[in-house]
Amino acid sequence: MDGNLNALTTVFTEFYYWVTVVFMFLIHVGFCMYEVGASRRRNHMHTLMKNVMVIPLVTVTFFFFGWWIYxxxxxxxxxxxxxxxxxSGNLPWAQxxxxxxxxxxxxxxxxAFLLFSWTAASIVSGAVIxxxxxxxxxxxxxxxGSVWWIIDAAWGWHYDGWMVKFLGYHDAYASGVIHAIAGGYALGVIAVLGPRIGxxxxxxxxxxIPPHNPWMLTIGIFLIYTGFWGFYAACNVxxxxPEGIGGQITGTTWTATNIYLAPTSLSGITFNFLMSLSGGLMAAYLxxxxxxxxxxxxxxxxxxxxSAGNDLYxxxxxxxxxAVGVVxxxxLHFWVERRFKLDDAVGAVAVHGYAGxxxxxxxxxxxxxxxxxxxEGYATVNPLGQFIGAMIMFFGLGFLPAFAVSKIQAAMGVLRIPEEVELEGLDYAEHHAYEEAKEAIIEADKAHLAAKLTPAE
Amino acid sequence: MSSIGYESWAVDLADVGPIYPFQGSEMLMVALGVIFWLGWHRIQFVRESEHLKRAKQRALDHEKVQQSVERY
Incomplete structure (x- = not known):
């Protein structure tokens, strides 16, 4: 860190990303609350555990190979x-x-990238509860979380990615690189997994299938909104x-940039985050x-x-x-549900995949x-490049790998729980010890009461 | 002798790089980490399979299943 300005810039950037990461943790909290709220009582703990363990598993694998892929x-x-x-500087054994x-x-x-990875995995988790x-x-x-989305990020969410260079792909706040791919991936899994009984x-x-707790869903999605705001900031440099960017920008004016190192500002994306949130809420209400x-x-x-263009709109x-997207x-969600008999338990394919x-x-x-x-030399933004990009995200890196892996899992009999367990509920199957322990301690307390105390006349 | 390579902070920070213990053994640490990760999946998979097998047998008790279904 040579000089005070460089030192200040570095320390500010370090703190900036750290704050975004803490905010983005709320996305996962929100997803967990939403999933548990949407699930039936007999599946609570299983549903929660399924999403909580996404955190360590994606974290360690993103350390081992995801980050290097990017x-x-x-x-x-x-x-x-x-x-x-x-x-080489981003291999897990690099200093x-x-x-x-x-x-x-x-x-x-x-x-910051890792928290995006959790989100991608968590989107899939909701659809399959x-x-x-x-x-x-x-x-x-x-x-x-650690392979497919980060490949798409390397291709289309990197200043040197081939989709940016040759297709003019523009996806500043990850309509495609997180949401379309995760929604497509969820669709690939539920197409093989099948609907819940009934x-x-x-x-x-x-x-x-009504949620057991509407308030958990409500608070959950508000937490997701909050974390998403942090996500927007995390997408910026x-x-x-201009010297640091080393591109065509002239002059000496420093700036915030999107992930492609093209100029934007926190102020601009704050306008657009709130206005697009409002447009979505209003259209969805109608x-x-x-x-x-x-x-x-x-x-x-x-x-x-x-989000794809919220740096510039x-x-x-x-x-x-x-508003148009939401309609x-x-x-599309209800048409696909009726036409293909697909059970997307939390609407994840629609809200993330189709919207992206x-x-x-x-x-x-x-x-x-x-x-x-x-x-210099990059393609400009254009409809064909964006369409090809959307197909790569949703189908190429999302739906297809998910469908193929799910087919293999189904063929091996390790994809879906047995029908009897689905009816009885996963919590009873996996956490039966709770009921037994509860019964035992109540009996013990009753015995203690009977031995030590005399009931009042 | 220090596991992190520094016995005091009387140094110019511009010359300081990594400060974690056992520098030079990063590949070994990563290998141990990967074994822990893959081993975790294996243990969890085996345990879950046994759980589901037992649960499936117990779930043949229709009265219990009915109670669970009504519990929603």
Whole structure:
């Protein structure tokens, strides 16, 4: 850290990312509350444990190989080999991957990406509640959290990624690189996993399976909104000079940038986060005729739809794009449910997958011709590039790997819990000790009472 | 002798790099970490399979299942 300005910039950047990571933890808290609230009483602990253990499993694998993938894969395998120069500093045995007085950024930057990884895995976790085996979900969590999403980030969410360079792919706040891929992945799993018992009547009509605790869902989704705000900040580089970027920007004005190192500001994205949240809530309220949970989810879907271009949209554009996205997402969810008999227990495929997909395509039209990068020779943003990008995210890296792995798990008989256990409830099956212990301690207390105390006359 | 390579902080921080113990054995530490991770999956998978097998047998008691279903 040569000089006071560099030292200040480095320490500020370190603290900035650290704060975003703490905020983003609320996303996972929110997902856990939402899932537990949506599940039936007999499956609470299993549902909670399934999502909690996503945290350590994705964390350690993101340390072991996920982070290296981000730095080594921007051109691999279609337009070049592995980037060993950038990758080597981010291998799990590199000296920058630990306490190091010469490096104050790698740990917090790694953690910011890691929290995105948790989110990707947690999105999948919600769609499959009450019937997937935990072991099967945790394999998927590692794959989506530490392999597939981070490959898409290397390709389309990296200043040197081939999708940015050749397609003009623009996805500033991760409509595609987190939400479309995770929604597509969830769709791939539930297509093989099948619906919960009773979800569809004999004539194929879908039944609502009401959440056991609406308030947990409400607080859960509000926590997700809060964490998502931190996520927006985490997607930025907080302060950098044109010299530091080394691209085409002239002059000496320092700026915040998006992940592509193109200029943006916290102020601009704050406008757009709130306006797209509002557009989503308003449209969802109308289209769902005031259904509380679709309205709340619509706020999230609105932000996700606008996220691809929320570094550049006008706030009113962000609001309207969010509203349009939510109407499409809502209609598509029920059409897919009826047509394909798919049980997406928390609407994750719709809120994340469809919203992310639609948001990428809308950004291609609204931002048509805008520079995707501050560097020379990059394609500009365009509808075709965004459409190809959306297909890669949702289907190529999301749906297909999930479908293939789920098929293998189903063939081995390790994907779904037995029907008898699904009816009886996972908590009784896995936590029967609780009931036995409770019974035993009540009996012991009663015996103590009888032996020591005389009842009042 | 210090496990982190420094016995005092009377140093110019510009010259200081990693400060964790046993520098140079990072690959071994990662290998141990990977074994712990994969071993965890294996143990959990085996235990869950046994749990589900036992639970499936117990769930043949229709009255118990009925109570669980009604509990919602």
């Amino acid at each position: 730095w080594a894969f921007p051109m691999f395998p279609f337009f070049g080999g592995l980037d060993h120069e950038m990758g 920058s991957m630990g306490p190091n007085a010469a490096d104050r950024i790698t740990g917090v930057f790694w953690a 009450e019937r997937i085996r935990s072991s099967a979900l945790w394999v998927h969590a590692v794959l989506i 979800k569809f009547a004999k004539d194929g009509t879908p039944r609502d 907080p302060v950098i000079s 289209v769902s005729k005031g259904d509380a949970f679709w309205t709340f989810s619509g706020g999230l879907a609105g932000v996700i739809t606008a 006008h706030p009113v554009q962000a609001m309207l794009i969010a 499409i997402v809502y209609r 997909f639609v948001g990428l395509i809308i950004a291609g039209f609204v931002l048509w011709g805008a520079p995707s990068s501050p560097y």
